[in-house]
Amino acid sequence: DGGITQSPKYLFRKEGQNVTLSCEQNLNHDAMYWYRQDPGQGLRLIYYSQIVNDFQKGDIAEGYSVSREKKESFPLTVTSAQKNPTAFYLCASNLGQGRNTEAFFGQGTRLTVV
Amino acid sequence: GENVEQHPSTLSVQEGDSAVIKCTYSDSASNYFPWYKQELGKRPQLIIDIRSNVGEKKDQRIAVTLNKTAKHFSLHITETQPEDSAVYFCAASRDTGFQKLVFGTGTRLLVSP
Numbered sequence A: 001d002g003g004i005t006q007s008p009k010y011l012f013r014k015e016g017q018n019v020t021l022s023c024e025q026n027l028n029h030d031a032m033y034w035y036r037q038d039p040g041q042g043l044r045l046i047y048y049s050q051i052v053n054d055f056q057k058g059d060i061a062e063g064y065s066v067s068r069e070k071k072e073s074f075p076l077t078v079t080s081a082q083k084n085p086t087a088f089y090l091c092a093s094n095l096g097q098g099r100n101t102e103a104f105f106g107q108g109t110r111l112t113v114v
Numbered sequence B: 001g002e003n004v005e006q007h008p009s010t011l012s013v014q015e016g017d018s019a020v021i022k023c024t025y026s027d028s029a030s031n032y033f034p035w036y037k038q039e040l041g042k043r044p045q046l047i048i049d050i051r052s053n054v055g056e057k058k059d060q061r062i063a064v065t066l067n068k069t070a071k072h073f074s075l076h077i078t079e080t081q082p083e084d085s086a087v088y089f090c091a092a093s094r095d096t097g098f099q100k101l102v103f104g105t106g107t108r109l110l111v112s113p
Helices: none
Strands: A004-007 A010-013 A019-025 A031-037 A044-051 A054-057 A064-066 A076-078 A087-094 A109-113 B004-007 B010-014 B019-025 B032-038 B045-051 B056-059 B062-067 B072-077 B086-092 B107-112
Touching: A004 A087, A010 A019, A019 A031, A019 A087, A019 A109, A044 A064, A076 A087, B004 B086, B010 B019, B019 B086, B019 B107, B032 B062, B045 B056, B045 B062, B072 B086
Parallel strands: A010 A109, B010 B107
Antiparallel strands: A004 A019, A019 A076, A031 A044, A031 A087, A044 A054, A064 A076, A087 A109, B004 B019, B019 B072, B032 B045, B032 B086, B056 B062, B062 B072, B086 B107
């Protein structure tokens, strides 16, 4: 189903803790993206990667970090520096290469800070 | 940078009616306009897109129109069905990569039987 998998589906974090969200794709896509979705707002770009071992900040990168050691994987770490981390996080991938090719989204991870 | 506004935020229609969702954008150089559908608890999926070299595109019950002069584009759904109930997002960008897409705030469409 879709070829891009996020885990876990739900995640609870205590204040002050770092947590890592997983995103894996088997679509052989070069580019991967992380978005944050809040109620009443559009998707906002956190980080993106167009090729292995390279990634760029999006519009709201503060308090987040990523890595792209493998083509298939693009994990997102929500650090304790992120002031308001409770949100729905979506990962996406596409062929990239600077073109607006169709992107496929994962099912999302809902992060709640308790 | 680009700014995308989407209206209405919620839309309720009866099954069989038409639904129209409108988006405006600010960057006159934007030339790619996709629409995504997100059913409750599911991932967003591309349902239709349009590029600025055409004014309208149709796919069965779904159509998108683009007015470059006025900088707005709209999603039209005819003969709505309950399974059309979802949140719909518009987006806009120059054709320079998916990371440049700016999304609207979404429209929750509810189709009542």
